Amino acid sequence: xxxxxxxxxxxxxxxxxxxxxxxxxxxxxxxxxxxxxxxxxxxxxxxxxxxxxxxxxxxxxxxxxxxx
Numbered sequence: 001x002x003x004x005x006x007x008x009x010x011x012x013x014x015x016x017x018x019x020x021x022x023x024x025x026x027x028x029x030x031x032x033x034x035x036x037x038x039x040x041x042x043x044x045x046x047x048x049x050x051x052x053x054x055x056x057x058x059x060x061x062x063x064x065x066x067x068x
Contacts, residue, residue, distance in 0.1 A: 004053040011045055 018038055022030060 002053075002056055004049050004056055007045070007049045007052070011042065011049070015042065 018034075022034070
């Protein structure tokens with residue numbers, strides 16, 4: 001499994017856990033955590049995984065090119 005695929009899977013698990021927690025957590029701290037911590041972290045993680053995916057694809061292409 002590629003690291004970008006594993007990262008996607010782990011992020012989905014974290015998102016599901018956060019969704020479950022929000023079902024039971026209804027105060028100002030929920031909004032604070034969501035806007036100040038979770039949302040920025042999830043966005044940065046998605047961008048990182050997209051960049052990693054691009055890099056790994058480029059490395060795969062380069063490896064194929066030097067095999068011939």
